[in-house]
Amino acid sequence: MDLKVLFGQVVDAIEDWKASWGSYETHLATRVDGKDLADALGLYVERLGGNYPFFHPHYAGQMLKPPHPAAVVGYLAAQLINPNNHALDGGPPTGQMEKEVVRDLASMFHFPGDTLGHLTSGGTIANLEALWIARELHPTKSVAFSHEAHYTHARMSRVLGLRTVSIASDHSGRLDLDALEANLRKGTVGTVVATAGTTGVGAVDPIAEVLSLCRRYECRLHVDAAYGGFFTLLARSNSSPLNPDIKRHFRAIADADSVAVDPHKHGLQPYGCGAILFRDPSVGQYYHHDSPYTYFTSDELHLGEISLECSRAGASAGALWFTLQLFPLNADTGLGPIVAAGVRAARQWSERIDAEDGLALFLPPTLDIVTFYPVPTSNTVSQIDEASSAIFTRAMQEEDPVFLSLYRVDKAALLARARDLVADRDQARILRSVLMKPEHETVVADLHERIVNLAQKYD
Ligand SMILES: *Cc1c(COP(=O)(O)O)cnc(C)c1O
Secondary structure, X not given: OXXXXXXXXXXXXXXXXXXXXXXXXXXXXHOOOHHHHHHHHHHHHHHHOOXXXXXXXXXXXXXXXXXXXXXXXXXXXXXXXXXXXXXXXXXXXXXXXXXXXXXXXXXXXXXXXXXXXXXXXXXXXXXXXXXXXXXXXXXXXXXXXXXXOOOHHHHHHHHHOOOEEEEOEOOOOOEOHHHHHHHHOXXXXXXXXXXXXXXXXXXXXXXXXXXXXXXXXOOEEEEEEOOOHHHHHHOOOOOOOOOHHHHHHHHHHHXXXXXXXXXXXXXXXXXXXXXXXXXXXXXXXXXXXXXXXXXXXXXXXXXXXXXXXXXXXXXXXXXXXHHHHHOOEOOOOEOHHHHHHHHHHHHHHHHHHHOOOOEEXXXXXXXXXXXXXXXXXXXXXXXXXXXXXXXXHHHHHOOOOOEOEEEEXXXXXXXXXXXOOEOOOOEEXXXXXXXXXXXXXXXXXXXXXXXXXXXXXXX
C-alpha cells in the first residue's frame, strides 16, 4: 500500500465531497504562513524522531506497533470530516459503521445477534463500563479477579466504590480455581473477571471452568480480552497454532456476560479504539440519561445512549470498519493469519531459548509474549535481575539495536523453576518480548542470536 498515493486519493475524495456543498472563503484567522508551517513541521518531525522504532521487527518490547496503513487511510478520511459518534446526528455513516463493527466483534466471540456494545477510547473504559454494570446489577456484592488481572480492575473498582476480592494465581499466571471457589462459596461475589491473555505474560485464565463456577454460584462473568481477544479467531480452526485447552477457554467467552477487547492492540488500529460488549441488551437501561445538549432526532438507538463517554471519534469506527473490509475477522484469511504468526514466532523463539544453556524460559508462551531470563552463574535472584536489566539496556545501545521490555516477577515464581536458586531478593526483573507483528516470525533466529551474545557478555 502506497500511503502517498492513498493519502492523495483520500484528500481528493473528501475535497470533492466538500466542494459539492458550495465554495466559501476560509477565515483569515485560520490561515498559516508557509514558512511558519515549514519550521513547525521540521521541528515536529525532528522531535517525533525521538521515538523507538515500534514498526520494526527488531522492536520486540512492549505491546506496541503502528496501525496498518489501511487503518490510517480509513482514519484520515473520516478525520477530515470529524464525525462525533456520540449521537447518530453527529455522524450518521460512522455511527452506522460502529454498529456494524460491534456486530462483527460480537460474532467473533460468538455472542448473540442482539449483543449490546460500542467502541470506547480503550480497554480501561471498556472494563470500567463492565464493572459499573456489574455494580448496578449487584450493588451489595464484590467483584473478584486474580493477582495477574490488569491493574485497571483494582483502580476502577475504587472509582466505582466496588468491593474487590483478590484471587491467587498459579505460577503460570492463571487464576487459581480452588481459590476462586473458596471465595464464591461465601456468596458475596457478584461478578468474576477472567482475563483472556494477561498483559504481562499472556496467560489465559481457565475461562471454561470459571464459567461453570459462575453458573453454580450465580454470579456474572466479565472477560477482559483487551489484549487477547483477537486470538479468539484461532479458537475454532483446525490449523490454529493455539494449544487445544487454550482454544477451549477462548470458545467459552461465547457464554460470558460481557467482554472487553482492544482493536488498538491486535486489531491493527491506532490508539483510541477499545470495545465493550454485553450479552444482555437490557443492561442498556442503566445508561439512561437526559441530555439537554444533544439532539436525538431519530428514534433509532443513539450510541451516546449506551456509552459513558460522550464525544467519541467517528474516525475510530470508520478506520476499524474500513480495516475489516480488507482484513475480516476470520481464522484463515484476514486478521487470523496475522495473529497466528505472532503465536508461532513466540513458540519458535521459546524453543530456542529453552535449548540455550545461558538462557531460561520463564513461561512457555500461550499467545505471542515470550518471557525469559539469563541464567546466572552465581545462582542468585539479584543476578537474574541485574543481568536482565543489563541485557535490556545494552540491546538498545547496539549499533543495530534490539528492543525488549522488562517484567518484574516474585522470587517464588523463579524458585518454582530453579529450586537451587538463592533468593537474596524478593523480586527480579526478567526479559519480556511481545511478538505482535507478523514480521517477527521471520526474525526469530536473528533476535535469538543477538540476545545470546549479549547474555554471554553480561554474565
Ligand atoms: C491493555 C489492557 C487493558 C487496558 O486497556 P487500555 O486500552 O490500555 O486502556 C486492560 N486489560 C488488559 C488485559 C490489557 O491488556
